[in-house]
Amino acid sequence: MKEMGKEKTASSLDNLIEKAGGCAVIDGGFATQLEKHGASINDPLWSALCLIRDPHLIKRVHLEYLEAGADILVTSSYQATLPGFLSRGLSIEEGESLLDKSVNLATEARDKFWDAIKQVPGHNYNRALVAASIGSYGAYLADGSEYSGNYGAAVDLEKLKDFHRRRLQVLVKAGADLLAFETIPNKLEAQACVQLLEEENVQIPSWICFSSVDGENAPSGESFKECLEIINMSNRVKAVGINCAPPHFIQGLICKFKQLTDKAIAVYPNSGEVWDGRDKKWLPSKCFGDDKFELFATRWRDAGAKLIGGCCRTTPSTIRAISKVLKRRL
Ligand SMILES: C[S+](C)CC[C@H](N)C(=O)O
Numbered sequence: 353m354k355e356m357g358k359e360k361t362a363s364s365l366d367n368l369i370e371k372a373g374g375c376a377v378i379d380g381g382f383a384t385q386l387e388k389h390g391a392s393i394n395d396p397l398w399s400a401l402c403l404i405r406d407p408h409l410i411k412r413v414h415l416e417y418l419e420a421g422a423d424i425l426v427t428s429s430y431q432a433t434l435p436g437f438l439s440r441g442l443s444i445e446e447g448e449s450l451l452d453k454s455v456n457l458a459t460e461a462r463d464k465f466w467d468a469i470k471q472v473p474g475h476n477y478n479r480a481l482v483a484a485s486i487g488s489y490g491a492y493l494a495d496g497s498e499y500s501g502n503y504g505a506a507v508d509l510e511k512l513k514d515f516h517r518r519r520l521q522v523l524v525k526a527g528a529d530l531l532a533f534e535t536i537p538n539k540l541e542a543q544a545c546v547q548l549l550e551e552e553n554v555q556i557p558s559w560i561c562f563s564s565v566d567g568e569n570a571p572s573g574e575s576f577k578e579c580l581e582i583i584n585m586s587n588r589v590k591a592v593g594i595n596c597a598p599p600h601f602i603q604g605l606i607c608k609f610k611q612l613t614d615k616a617i618a619v620y621p622n623s624g625e626v627w628d629g630r631d632k633k634w635l636p637s638k639c640f641g642d643d644k645f646e647l648f649a650t651r652w653r654d655a656g657a658k659l660i661g662g663c664c665r666t667t668p669s670t671i672r673a674i675s676k677v678l679k680r681r682l
């Protein structure tokens with residue numbers, strides 16, 4: 353059987369966590385930082401629009417997160433999908449080439465940064481890994497359903513696997529170090545991801561992260577117990593956790609996940625603001641600044657998280673604060 357990504361070992365993530373002192377740093381809000389630089393992404397493709405319009409900006413944002421201390425870069429492919437690109441009039445080949453580019457831009461940034469920093473005596477950086485973002489089906493729908501898990505009765509397991517399959521193949525072939533399934537809102541999609549990793553014989557490690565809107569369950573209302581029972585059966589998933597949920601849910605969810613899995617736990621919450629899927633804007637809510645992330649990051653590490661970063665509305669300064677406190681970088 354063809355093995356996807358065979359040359360990268362499943363222990364690359366474990367090695368990085370060890371080198372980082374027991375807890376590695378994931379980067380922060382990617383689309384957020386594109387917007388800080390003036391990118392206009394109010395579009396069904398959201399941040400993936402920059403793959404077409406401004407790839408240089410993508411590389412710049414990756415470099416900013418590396419400089420801030422990220423050990424893992426998450427690629428620009430969250431909302432980059434073949435159906436999404438096709439509906440913009442691109443061909444399949446053009447769409448696949450943009451997916452390939454999302455991995456190449458992150459890899460080039462990582463290599464450029466590492467080649468320079470490794471010459472600096474006493475530097476406190478690790479050679480970063482590139483995690484290819486696989487946003488949920490709800491992200492592609494661009495209707496906010498990555499925070500509801502409500503995909504409707506017509507969406508079954510096979511449809512979700514079909515949706516994810518080709519993008520996953522292209523991202524692995526492009527040379528990503530990891531796969532990052534992000535903002536998964538229900539059990540069915542978690543199951544689709546697990547089955548797909550098996551069917552495609554994917555050899556690089558993956559994480560599967562869920563969103564949460566109540567701090568207890570997946571957005572669909574299904575319990576994390578049910579969701580993790582499925583994920584625990586897969587050796588290909590090396591970490592599981594939460595992304596793009598508010599920071600004040602995280603401590604409790606780490607404790608819950610510790611009871612439910614032996615896998616590494618990844619947490620990269622948003623700022624606490626809430627996404628309005630209809631009007632496509634962030635609504636003010638309990639909002640946490642970088643000082644709070646600094647404080648929380650040690651608590652999350654002490655509670656057992658092995659991968660910590662930020663999601664929407666966090667920036668390189670958030671990651672700098674997290675990295676500083678986790679690695680005692682001055
Ligand atoms: C993580 S959400 C803020 C991404 C954007 C959403 N999928 C949309 O397109 O509306």
Ligand SMILES: N[C@@H](CCS)C(=O)O
Nearest residue numbers: 381382383426430596
């Ligand atoms: N990796 C994506 C996740 C959005 S929820 C980003 O940071 O933009």
Ligand SMILES: [Zn+2]
Nearest residue numbers: 596622663664
């Ligand atoms: Zn997010």
